[in-house]
Amino acid sequence: MAAAAAAPPPGGELQAEAFQRLYPDQYLAQFVTRGLRPDGRPLALARPTSIGLGVVSTADASALVKLGSTSVLAGVKAEVMPAPADTPDRGRLTLQVEMAPLCSADARPGRPSEAAAVLTQQLTSLLDAGGVVDGRQLCIDPGRVAWAVYVDVYVLDADGSLHDACLLAVLAALSSLQLHAVTVDDAGRVTKADSDAAAAAASSGQPGGAPAMRRLQLGCQPVSLTCGVYRGQLLIDPTAEEEPLLDATLTATLDEQGGVLGLYKAGGSATSSHERLLQCLEAAKLRGKEVRDLLWQALDAADTAALS
Amino acid sequence: MAGAVEKQHEALLRRSLEAVIVAALHPRALIQVVVQVVAEDGGVLACALNAACAALVDAGVPLRTLCAAVAAAQAPEGGGLLLDPTAAEEAAAAATGTFAYLPLLAASGGSDGARGGGDLQLLASVTSGRLTTDQLLDMVEAARQGADRMAAFMQLAARQGAAQT
Numbered sequence: 001m002a003a004a005a006a007a008p009p010p011g012g013e014l015q016a017e018a019f020q021r022l023y024p025d026q027y028l029a030q031f032v033t034r035g036l037r038p039d040g041r042p043l044a045l046a047r048p049t050s051i052g053l054g055v056v057s058t059a060d061a062s063a064l065v066k067l068g069s070t071s072v073l074a075g076v077k078a079e080v081m082p083a084p085a086d087t088p089d090r091g092r093l094t095l096q097v098e099m100a101p102l103c104s105a106d107a108r109p110g111r112p113s114e115a116a117a118v119l120t121q122q123l124t125s126l127l128d129a130g131g132v133v134d135g136r137q138l139c140i141d142p143g144r145v146a147w148a149v150y151v152d153v154y155v156l157d158a159d160g161s162l163h164d165a166c167l168l169a170v171l172a173a174l175s176s177l178q179l180h181a182v183t184v185d186d187a188g189r190v191t192k193a194d195s196d197a198a199a200a201a202a203s204s205g206q207p208g209g210a211p212a213m214r215r216l217q218l219g220c221q222p223v224s225l226t227c228g229v230y231r232g233q234l235l236i237d238p239t240a241e242e243e244p245l246l247d248a249t250l251t252a253t254l255d256e257q258g259g260v261l262g263l264y265k266a267g268g269s270a271t272s273s274h275e276r277l278l279q280c281l282e283a284a285k286l287r288g289k290e291v292r293d294l295l296w297q298a299l300d301a302a303d304t305a306a307l308s
Numbered sequence: 309m310a311g312a313v314e315k316q317h318e319a320l321l322r323r324s325l326e327a328v329i330v331a332a333l334h335p336r337a338l339i340q341v342v343v344q345v346v347a348e349d350g351g352v353l354a355c356a357l358n359a360a361c362a363a364l365v366d367a368g369v370p371l372r373t374l375c376a377a378v379a380a381a382q383a384p385e386g387g388g389l390l391l392d393p394t395a396a397e398e399a400a401a402a403a404t405g406t407f408a409y410l411p412l413l414a415a416s417g418g419s420d421g422a423r424g425g426g427d428l429q430l431l432a433s434v435t436s437g438r439l440t441t442d443q444l445l446d447m448v449e450a451a452r453q454g455a456d457r458m459a460a461f462m463q464l465a466a467r468q469g470a471a472q473t
Binding site: 114117118120121122124125126129130131220255258259260261262263264265266267268269271272273274277278281 | 311312313315316318319320322323324325326327403405408409410427428429430431432433434435436437438439440441443444445448
């Protein structure tokens with residue numbers, strides 16, 4: 001008598017989805033009052049994060065970061081340029097964030113969105129003022145040649161916490177970047193040392209054998225965490241569904257020593273108190289540890305793969 | 309990238325003003341705020357937000373409360389905290405920040421409104437450069453006090469402006 005088993009009410013799932021579409025705020029409230037989110041996460045848990053390095057073979061360094069569904073690809077290209085006249089001992093890093101039209105239903109092809117411009121500005125300012133990349137690291141021959149590093153960030157799927165995912169992608173890509181050894185002769189001709197030739201020179205014990213490639217020394221490893229305030233509760237790492245319903249959004253960027261490199265709160269109907277700020281900073285500190293461990297694992301795995 | 313800084317300022321201004329304007333009283337209407345920087349000597353974003361707020365008051369747009377913004381900078385190498393830094397101080401600073409608050413306003417004709425319960429009421433913030441947690445909290449607290457004074461001045465100016473017309 002299997003037919004006697006009670007069947008679920010017809011259209012049960014459909015009802016839940018319809019409710020979410022019609023009354024998104026009440027839908028989210030139902031979950032948050034029970035300490036959960038629609039995707040089943042507790043309030044203080046970030047989404048599963050993954051970092052993939054070297055995903056773009058034509059770039060000098062690349063990283064694909066997934067934060068739940070949010071997917072961001074960062075590619076780095078390093079080119080040799082004449083040293084800038086105003087800062088002859090520094091190279092230059094240019095960063096740009098683009099939101100691909102496929103990333104979200106709200107994105108339109110053509111005109112760059114405001115969100116992309118804001119992210120570009122935030123990340124550029126962070127790398128520069130936050131002391132992450134020192135221009136002097138990018139110098140090859142003071143006054144003559146220097147590196148121009150171009151970082152392009154593509155948001156492939158915008159599902160909330162874009163700042164966190166973009167920053168992590170940039171950090172992962174820059175951490176895995178290897179700069180070739182470059183020689184400049186008197187005529188100003190630039191030759192990139194061939195990695196095989198340089199390795200041969202180093203092994204044959206020739207003097208002045210500088211390493212063929214060198215890693216960029218980052219000043220610190222910033223990691224950010226976006227938190228949302230909803231009905232007095234703090235929701236960590238909000239999705240794109242949750243973001244418009246939040247009363248306020250705070251993004252805190254911390255380095256590995258707990259130094260605050262950025263605190264961004266753009267309006268919102270809820271103002272923040274001291275306690276809220278401290279709560280957010282604490283959460284960002286914990287998250288930073290988690291994420292940096294993930295990053296080290298990914299870098300180690302990439303190194304092992306390269307050597308074998 | 310030209311324009312990215314302006315875009316970030318615009319986004320911050322827009323979201324902050326959206327929190328203060330009672331938009332429900334103006335359905336199907338567009339409130340356009342245009343900010344033109346006439347002279348720059350530090351604290352541009354804070355000044356822009358204060359100017360936008362004052363302009364909205366002047367236009368008679370109903371606001372929930374005044375919004376006051378203050379710029380701050382942390383001088384490098386053990387130097388102190390500077391409120392409302394000049395461009396030179398900002399450039400030399402280890403870190404800078406702009407903070408906007410919804411300060412408690414003094415009741416009309418009443419005494420100085422005391423801040424209830426140490427409530428911070430931070431509406432918007434953007435920082436740049438490296439700060440320790442203590443430095444950040446000090447900065448936020450000091451900027452809050454500056455914002456209280458800013459709001460009192462804005463209130464005074466608004467009343468005088470209304471009295472003249």
